[in-house]
Amino acid sequence: MIEEVIEAFKNKDYQTAARLLRQLAQDEPNNPWVQIYIAHLHEVKQQLKEAETIYRKLLIDSTNPKIISQARQGLKRLETIEKEERKQALNQANADPNNQQFGVLLLEPIDPQNKSNAAKTLAKIMQIDPYTARLQLPTRGWRIYRTGPVGELQFYASSLQSGSIPCFWVKLVDIQNINIFNVKYFSESNSIKTTIICQNPHGEVGSLTFNWSEVTQSVEGRLPLFEQVVDVDARHKLQRKTKTLDYINFCDLHLPARKSILRINDLQYQFQQGIRLSSKTENTQNGAIKIPILSQATNRINWNKLRNFINLQLPQIPIWSDFTSFAETAIDYKEMLSRLPAHIDLLRREETPWDSAFQLYSGLAFLKNTY
Incomplete structure (x- = not known):
């Protein structure tokens, strides 16, 4: 009967081939040639x-050279x-002028227990080896995976999500x-609303x-x-190095209904202006906030007081705080980051x-959890 199957395939009579293979699968379920043609029928369909x-199982189970060759x-x-379908899908995605805008694709953290299977899926979709794919999968925080036209990113994101790899993409212009x-300082505040003195996007x-x-x-x-320092190397020669002098704390508050972010940092916040802060902020019966006189304290203590004040007003909102691990890989995408105004003025000697x-990190959190 297998000869009749071969003849049906030659004549492209797949209906007859399917009927014959159903019978053969019942009579000879372990016949590798039957399995070869069943797989071939799946190809046609x-x-x-x-x-x-089926092909991969035959490669593992069979010792017949002809079967292995056919598989x-x-x-x-x-x-x-798959390559041809991928090429056509990418061409179709890039054909739409709206899909030419620049964007970024990010991988989301994956459960370590699922990493092995996810690596195989990622390797197949992106046509890379599984070892490299495994290294690229994050287990905590987001990781930038690809930049380019959003049509292409949308295609890859759809393929990855279908393979149970969590990811998302955004247009850079949406962050811009x-x-x-x-924020310069909070000038007034009660339990319902507050007023800030701030600098808008126009300065x-x-x-x-x-x-x-x-x-x-x-x-x-x-x-x-950062600062430039002069150091002495092992040969007692002077050399210039870039050294981290200090860190500036930042806190962004997201107001999606206004499509706005309020940005606060401990270097430029005017602690001696506006409302006075304490370690504990008490609410009076009429809802107004009673804030004791600010004691002389270090900048770090002042910042902690400000954060305590904000946390008391917003006790249950999500806080995204994995910026450092995100940035350690994101800063390698210098060309992409150069397209994104930072809206941060720390009077640096050179841009970073x-x-x-x-x-980018704050904008991604804003867009991902707003739309």
């Missing part, structure tokens, strides 16, 4: 995963089909369009009043301050990708 499963040829055909207000200083309920989440991070990395 574009059931590529089913065909691949390898089948897998090669499947690879060619978020309004950033650099103008003014006041902004908002309800605490408008804040849906916050982002925290530390940005390094760390500032734009924080803007």
Whole structure:
């Protein structure tokens, strides 16, 4: 009967081939030639995963050189089909002018127990070896995986998500369009609303009043301050090095309804202006906040008091605080970061990708949890 199957395939009579193979599968379920043609029938029907499963099983179980050769040829055909489908899908995605905007694709953390299977999936989709794929999968925090036209990123994201690899992508312009207000100080506040003195995206200083309920989440991070130092190497020669002098604490408050981020940092916040802070902030019966006189304290203590004040008003909002591990890989994407204004003015001697990395991290959190 197997000769009749071969003849049906030659004549492209797949209906007859399917009928014969159903009978053969019952009569000779362990016959490798029957399995070869069942896999080939799956190919014809574009059931590529089913065909691949059979071919790979035959490679493991069979010792017949002809069967092994047929299975390898089948897998090669499947690879060619997948490459062509991938090429066509990418061409179609990039054909839309709206999909030419620049974007970034990020991998989300994956359960370490699932990493091995996920690495095989990632390797297949991105056509890389499984070992490299495993190294690229994060187990904590986001990792930038690819940049480029959003049509291409959308295609890869869809493929990865179908393979149970969590990821997301955004257009860089959507982050650029978020309004950033650099906070000088809180001028007034009660349990319902507060007023800040801030600098708007156009560099103008003014006041902004908002309800605490408008804040849906916050982002925290530390940005390094660098300095050039002269050091002596092992040969007693002078050499210039870049050294981290200090770290500046940042806190972004997200107001998605206003498409705005309020940015606070401990270097430029004017602690001697506006409301006075204490380690504990008490609410009076009418809802107004009673704030004792500020004691003389270090900048770090002042910052902790400010964070305590904010946390008391926003006790249950999510806090994104994994910036450092994100930035350690993000700063390698200098060309992409150069496209993103940081809205951070620390009077640096030279620009650093760390500032734009924080803007990117906060913007990603803003967009991912807003839309």
